[in-house]
Amino acid sequence: MSKLENNIFAKISLSIISLIITLFIVEIGLKTVGHFYNMKFQAEYIPSKEGTDYIRDEMYESYSFKESSKDVILSIGDSFTNAGNVESKYSYPHQLFNIFIDNKRPTTVLNMGLCEDSTFGVNKRLKDYLSKSTNTDKKPTKVLILIGAADNFERFQKEAITEVKPWYSVSSHSWYKSLSIYKVIRHIKYHYIQKELTSNISEASLVNTNELQVILSEYKKLKDNIHNSTKISLNEIVSNLPIGFTKYCNNLHISFNTKYELLHSLNVYMSKILASQFKHDEALKWLLDLASFKPLKFWGGEFDDAYFRIVQTFQFQSEYSASEILKSLDSMLANSPKIKEFTHFNEFYTLVKENEEVMKQTNINRQQAWKEMISLSKEYNFELYMLNYPSNYVSANNMIRKVSEENNIPLIDLNLYFNELIGQSKRDVYLEDDDHLTPLGYKLMAQEIYRAINK
Template sequence: MKNWKTKFTIFFLSLIVSVVTVEFGLRYLIKQTNLPRIYHDVAEYNLSDRESAGKSDYYRDRSMEIYGGKEPLEILCIGDSFTNGGNTFWDNSYPYKLYLKFNKKVTVRNLGVCASTTEQIATRLEDFYKSNQYSSEKKYVIAVMAGSADVFAGSELVQKISALNISKEQKWVEMNQKTDSFFSQFYFYKVVTLLAQDLKNRIDKVDSVTEQVTFSNQELSACHSAKTSKERVDCLIKTLKMESYNKLSQGSKEYLIIRFLLEKKAFKSSEVTEVIRDFMGLVEYQPQLLERDYLVMNLLGLVKLQDIVSFEELKAVIEKNSHRIALEAQKVNQELISNASYWYDNLEKLNGERDIYWKKIFTLAREHNSSIVVMNYPLPYQSTNGYLQTLAKKEGSEFIDVEKIFTLHQKGADVLLDDWEHCSPEGYDLIAQTLYDKIELMSQERKGK
């Protein structure tokens, strides 16, 4: 018995010594090298409170990466999912690729949060400048790509949807809050958490391979070659009714349909129109698609962003099939439609709201001696891309026409896009290269003066 206690004590002490050694080792490495570090939110939010969670966009990604370099230049990449690296792993995001293009010599922060509005982005930038992360001794370049989610600004609809999602994991959130408050100060905990999350993401991707292989078979792939939306929808429904697919669960069928929609890689508005028309046809067959709030929100947003397909037409399809879905989803969709309808009728007011938050972004940059590079979106978000180009010209800031660069690039949509709303790793790399070239040119021009 005594021998067992001695062994346990030795083991326990050895474990503590090992953890402490790793902790100090990590602190030294992160300080001396260019290893990725973790940026914790400046603002504190009570995530156990649903109303508070609804007002915050930080809970979506409670730690954001810093890729640290030793030179005094720091690049703040701030925006929505296009900045965050939506639909891919963190090391494929354009901020990380930008960090690599600078040979890890400059610091790059990924301050992108999916579905952020311009208001939220302006607030996040303000939070950064108020934090101890900001140093007046450094030079800052702010790369901003913002506005695609603004059609849902004003009513906090994006946050409300996410608040509904977060309430489903209420107990986990409350527990996580308590543990984070103590453990998050340790680099060992941060690194283990980051690695665990990355491993989970990769496992999830592997788990979905079977369905993706099923999806990519000859029958379903053939549906993409149909010339009209009706023919594509009829083909897909007919295929899903086949014996091999009919055995699939409801969730798996929804997954296949969504993957079918996302497979459309489109630069042109006419091609995105096909996606929306396909969705409207498929809802008649699979109304549960309307319970995917982000899918509905994105499609409503696409109608506004690209000035395609009648909003009333899409609204009619959603409302016609609403009685076939859960009551909670009906309420969410009604809010989505109501908010989108308001902005469709008040485009000038929407741009006026944008002006306020962009003015805040430019004011913050000037007050902190930071340069701004405005970028539009790689997809044909006509109203937003046009607004961003006009804004940059009016403010006299640097501008990158990402949409034009993507459209003219020889690789085309099949290589540069992962789906109709996210870039592929190659697409993010193209954004990083374009931004790198712009920042290098800005640096040379400053030296010339």
């Protein structure tokens, strides 16, 4: 019996030793192949899946190597930096971090993006961060700023963020993740993720027209049901909607649990599709339609996402004159006098009626904020890079370019870069809407930024 046990033990030991030797040989072989073929996927990092309860606007993100980093890049701005429409692994700061890993350059990347923030909000947040941060590991050597598109959103009640947000930290690989075997397995997984990602984008480009028809039909139907007080099944309506609707609303935390929430979310998603097709005039028409149908909810703050869209879409559209829009607003006011008490209504009314004066004052305020941020770069000794928008926010992009030229601050021209890409393909391959990129768009944005800051 003892002899049999010894034989079994010997066989098991031999098998284990053989396996270890085989893995060692495979590891050496893969490292050799990787060295000669310079496999880029060797150092790519893919984080674990983000939970549905993880809300990006409630914290900042830090991506760092386990070893000390020479450079610390602070990315600060609005939704293009925050990337709340996708998981954090697709945001441009995270993908920029991946590029530094690929090139074996230990670099910490910080994401201080905040959806719907303004130039004035970024100025305040940057000041607070630099003056109050005691962590030398997060002292920036470079600061990337993309901001300005939402400077006219809620300008009557704009309050700079003052609360301290917690940091969500992601470090580079654990020891086993440096093994070539692990990297090959991860690369295969990453390949299929990317394949699925790009195929979904292509499909989205093809079905946008059909999506619009479905969304518009359900929007009109729901509106009629609400107007006539007809009994409706929300589950039935949602089940008829494209999967893109649910995904988009969930990512941006736009609720559709009640009939009014669903009406609002349908309108927002419809404006997203129209914007991706450069049909901002039509998007404005339907946003005004929602405001006219339920003015108390729209201007009273219950339809905040739609209100943000109407302010932003107004900047893009060219079909409707100020007098035409004011006529529509005056009609709402006549039917619902209470909206005169709402800040949102007065803010938008003033933006339309006195647009030239509003933009003049906004630009004065923008220049002052940029002047202060440039001073911060000198006081805290970091390189400042200005980024402009991939989408055509003319006023914001013009101001960014003007400040860059007048102060000799490097400009990363994302507007030119993406317009050239869009000219060769379709807009919705790269931009999900006017304020968010697709995962592919964020990846290309990170690549362009890396190229620009390493000239």
